[in-house]
Amino acid sequence: MAELNPCGIVIFGASGDLAHIKIFPALYSLWDEGFFPKDFFITGFARTKMDDNQFRKTIHDSINIHCRKKPVDAKHFKDFSKHIHYLSSNYDDIKSYKSLKTFIEAKSAEYSMPKNFIFYLSTPPSVYESIVDGIENSGLVSDNYKGDGFSRIVVEKPFGCDYDSAKKLNDKILSVFQEKQVYRIDHYLGKETVQNILAFRFANAIFEPVWNNKYIDHIQISALESIGVGLRGGYFNNAGIIRDMMQNHMIQLLSLVATEPPAFFDAEDLRNEKIKLLKSIRRFTINDVKNYVVRGQYDRGIVDDDEEAVSYREEKGIPIDSITDTYVALKLFIDNYRWAGVPFYIRSGKRIKKHKTEIAIYFKKLPYSLFGKNSIEKIEQNVITITIQPNEGISLKIGAKSPGFKMEIDPVELSFFYKSSFKGTPPEAYERLLYDIMEGDQTLFYRTDNMLTAWKLITDIINGWKSLPAPSFPNYESGSWGPKEADDLINKDGRTWHNEI
Numbered sequence: 001m002a003e004l005n006p007c008g009i010v011i012f013g014a015s016g017d018l019a020h021i022k023i024f025p026a027l028y029s030l031w032d033e034g035f036f037p038k039d040f041f042i043t044g045f046a047r048t049k050m051d052d053n054q055f056r057k058t059i060h061d062s063i064n065i066h067c068r069k070k071p072v073d074a075k076h077f078k079d080f081s082k083h084i085h086y087l088s089s090n091y092d093d094i095k096s097y098k099s100l101k102t103f104i105e106a107k108s109a110e111y112s113m114p115k116n117f118i119f120y121l122s123t124p125p126s127v128y129e130s131i132v133d134g135i136e137n138s139g140l141v142s143d144n145y146k147g148d149g150f151s152r153i154v155v156e157k158p159f160g161c162d163y164d165s166a167k168k169l170n171d172k173i174l175s176v177f178q179e180k181q182v183y184r185i186d187h188y189l190g191k192e193t194v195q196n197i198l199a200f201r202f203a204n205a206i207f208e209p210v211w212n213n214k215y216i217d218h219i220q221i222s223a224l225e226s227i228g229v230g231l232r233g234g235y236f237n238n239a240g241i242i243r244d245m246m247q248n249h250m251i252q253l254l255s256l257v258a259t260e261p262p263a264f265f266d267a268e269d270l271r272n273e274k275i276k277l278l279k280s281i282r283r284f285t286i287n288d289v290k291n292y293v294v295r296g297q298y299d300r301g302i303v304d305d306d307e308e309a310v311s312y313r314e315e316k317g318i319p320i321d322s323i324t325d326t327y328v329a330l331k332l333f334i335d336n337y338r339w340a341g342v343p344f345y346i347r348s349g350k351r352i353k354k355h356k357t358e359i360a361i362y363f364k365k366l367p368y369s370l371f372g373k374n375s376i377e378k379i380e381q382n383v384i385t386i387t388i389q390p391n392e393g394i395s396l397k398i399g400a401k402s403p404g405f406k407m408e409i410d411p412v413e414l415s416f417f418y419k420s421s422f423k424g425t426p427p428e429a430y431e432r433l434l435y436d437i438m439e440g441d442q443t444l445f446y447r448t449d450n451m452l453t454a455w456k457l458i459t460d461i462i463n464g465w466k467s468l469p470a471p472s473f474p475n476y477e478s479g480s481w482g483p484k485e486a487d488d489l490i491n492k493d494g495r496t497w498h499n500e501i
């Protein structure tokens, strides 16, 4: 990767967790690897009262815990941190934005660099609109968008809480920024294994010919966690898994595994193909929500072998009668030539037996078995498993003759693991995404139509739930594989969840 353009990055909400746990550790890694030019600066903007040195100290401590480049040498960090500044500010006070403008323009002049600014919204979403107003009213965008430099805005998830709120926020952002300036983050897309889905499909001649409804029986996408809601109760109880995982990460994984090949591997072509795919997903009627969507909420149980877990309703900040979903499983269909008739089973949940994110592609059963005793039922289907976490890699389950005098067929795995096949640690998702933002490459970010179409699908489910009877929660034990109804959803089609570990 090449050295990046000189730029100034402004992080709103810089006193918060995301800035400390992900953004600054990623920026430090990129700097440490030599991708930053000598001219750059990072400005933290938040209400907490701090001076530059206090802020730098919090960043130092946090990088020492969360950065893959830790431990951080003090002198080395000093070279990095002289580029970091902090402004104690208010999100709804125009004076704060005017001071910010004066500050970053002076810094650009000091470094003799163009007015290249990146505005990163790392606050709770309730503050996004005030920040966009502040940026607009202080002239931070209009002044530098005259050929002298670039402005980009980065928006964290959640982007809205349903179709209408996402559209409203998006309209607001697009009233100030152009689409090509907007980077909507889904950090899953920054993960190496997620990007590898496209490499696997389109850099190998042998898979694409069988990647369709003639050969594939069904596809399962799972993102399962053994952890509970932790300290995110306040946010999570309003979101549920449906918004926290399904609307963004799961739909993105689905679109990568199912999209048509783009004409070129660039942002517009890939996003054009993804939108065609998203529009082909069959919308959910209320009846579909009833029959093809299962929601769950965890009860007490034992996780990670011996840890006793409380129920969701006993977690900190969660109302005792909460009906928020901590698990969702659904079946959907893509109505196009490639996928007609192939069910996609998608599930995500908390407090599940094992932590894993994967895509399992099940090929059709043999049409006929040559091997008498091994009836067709006994010979397992070929399955390609793309593991996103943990143990990133890809495996293919095939049938092989087991040793001995008899012709017995047993399943074996051909596997590739990132850790053993490639040397060095891959960049963290946020490193990759921040690099692309500075580079101006939108390939790994949602475009308006992608984001809103995903919301349409999920809003159908959310609205469906509102008109169906309230669920009887909790309905699965912590440390189990999820609600029984989720097993029924797939078992009644003669299939089972890919619970292999």
Ligand SMILES: NC(=O)c1ccc[n+]([C@@H]2O[C@H](COP(=O)([O-])OP(=O)(O)OC[C@H]3O[C@@H](n4cnc5c(N)ncnc54)[C@H](OP(=O)(O)O)[C@@H]3O)[C@@H](O)[C@H]2O)c1
Residues within 6 Å of the ligand: 012, 013, 014, 015, 016, 017, 018, 019, 021, 046, 047, 048, 091, 121, 122, 123, 124, 125, 126, 127, 156, 157, 158
């Ligand atoms: N943390 C993660 O791993 C993660 C992952 C994915 C996405 N996100 C998203 O990234 C954004 C930031 O996450 P975060 O965990 O850093 O959030 P956070 O710690 O709750 O908030 C970040 C900062 O925003 C300011 N803030 C908090 N509540 C506010 C309020 N009600 N009004 C105005 N300012 C407020 C605070 O700074 P001051 O009080 O100093 O102004 C706080 O330090 C959120 O939208 C979150 O959903 C986070």
